[in-house]
Amino acid sequence: MLEFLGVTLFILLAAMAPGADFAMVMRNSMLYSRRSACLTALGVGASMLVHTSYSLLGLAVLISQSVALFTAVKYAGAAYLCWLGWQSLRSGGGAACSASVDSRPDISPWRAFRQGFFCNLLNPKAPLFFIAFYSVVVPAAAPLGVRALYGLECAxxxxxxxxxxxxxxxxxxxxxxxxxxxxxxxxxxxxxxxYFGIRLALAQR
Structure with a gap:
């Protein structure tokens, strides 16, 4: 039980740390409906299942050690964040800003989910997080099924x-x-x- 509570606290504190996911969910909460904001949040959670899956297969170590893979993910994630940031800057001014929040056209459910999903998925620091998660936080001797359950808990x-x-x-x-x-x-x-996009582009392994 203490192990479970410790892992849960670690995950929660990591999730609450300000970052690109926080900015994305708050952005869509400001600009769109509650449904769209919640779908964005669920997209972030769903991407954790992908990170968990490849981590259990040992691919997280491969991504962290491969310069080519790490760089490809890094620049894809940086470009995506910068593009969304630019869109948010454009939507924050002019006539769109003077209109009522409720009158702003909503985005499609898939687009809302996709924004949260790719915001987290394209973060090359995620494999490093899961390496630490599965080597330090979760006992290394834990069976595969238990490690998978902790991954589900993370999501x-x-x-x-x-x-x-x-x-x-x-x-x-x-x-x-x-x-x-x-x-x-x-x-x-x-x-x-x-800022997070530029910092990601400049990040080293």
């Missing part, structure tokens, strides 16, 4: 945290309060994603 906790964040951020009084500063918040979130 559940991360997805659950971001769904909770999306629900809170789209709560009517909160969203109305944020809406008064929508121009600046959208720009700040867009700038944050650009």
């Amino acid at each position: 559940f906790v991360v997805g659950g945290w971001f769904v909770l964040l999306a629900v809170l951020a789209t709560h009517a009084p909160v969203k109305q309060g944020l809406g008064r500063a929508q121009r600046w918040i959208s720009r700040a979130l867009g700038g944050a994603m650009l």
Whole structure:
């Protein structure tokens, strides 16, 4: 039980650390509906299942040690974050900003899910996280089934945290309060994603 609680706390603290996933979920909570924000959050959680799968197969070590693979994922993720950050900066000003938040056209469910999914999936630091997760946090001697269950827990906790964040951020009084500063918040979130994209592009293994 103590081991389970320790692993859960580690995952939750890692999920709560400010990063590109946080900026993405907050961006879609600001710009779109609660459904879209929650689907973005679920996309982040679903991508953890992919990270878990290749980590259990030993591919996380391969990605972390291969210059070509690490660089390819790094630049794909950086480009994706910079593109979304630029979109957020553009949507944060002009006529779109002066319109009511509720009147803004929503995005499709698949697009909302995809944005969260690829935001997390294209982070080359994720394999490094799972190497540490499966070598330090989860006992190395744990059976494969137990390690897989901890991976599922990781996806559940991360997805659950971001769904909770999306629900809170789209709560009517909160969203109305944020809406008064929508121009600046959208720009700040867009700038944050650009920052994370540039920092990712410059990251070393």
